[in-house]
Amino acid sequence: MKRRAQCCCGDVTIEVLDEPRQYGMCHCNNCKQRTGSAFGLSSYFKENDVRFISGQPSCYPLVNPHDNADQKRYFCGKCGSTVYWYVSTLPDLIGVAGGCFTEKPLEKPTYSVAHENKYSWVMVPYSVKKKP
Numbered sequence: 001m002k003r004r005a006q007c008c009c010g011d012v013t014i015e016v017l018d019e020p021r022q023y024g025m026c027h028c029n030n031c032k033q034r035t036g037s038a039f040g041l042s043s044y045f046k047e048n049d050v051r052f053i054s055g056q057p058s059c060y061p062l063v064n065p066h067d068n069a070d071q072k073r074y075f076c077g078k079c080g081s082t083v084y085w086y087v088s089t090l091p092d093l094i095g096v097a098g099g100c101f102t103e104k105p106l107e108k109p110t111y112s113v114a115h116e117n118k119y120s121w122v123m124v125p126y127s128v129k130k131k132p
């Protein structure tokens, strides 16, 4: 299914043409900081399945302390939403912030990562695979 991911103000828009190849919720502290929320929703698409529609996002590089992986995160310079990123451990994929698909939300994630760092009150469905 074709879906659009967009920042809060609408400037940065991308489109994905297919379903994510990987899709999980992440409870690491960095995802909590990035989203300001209880966990991150990280969906990963094949590069060929992503179209950059509008906006000129800003970028920051970082090494995520959770997995020591290099990342480049792209966010809207006006509203601050992180919309997509590249991570060295998944070289052929583009990460997209799952919550940015507001018109046609993604289905339930398939795994829960940094699960040991999950807030105790967050309930994860039994069918979602738990990972360190």
Ligand SMILES: [Zn+2]
Residues within 6 Å of the ligand: 007, 008, 009, 010, 011, 012, 076, 077, 078, 079, 080, 081
């Ligand atoms: Zn924006």
Ligand SMILES: [Zn+2]
Residues within 6 Å of the ligand: 026, 027, 028, 029, 030, 031, 032, 040, 066, 114
């Ligand atoms: Zn994370």
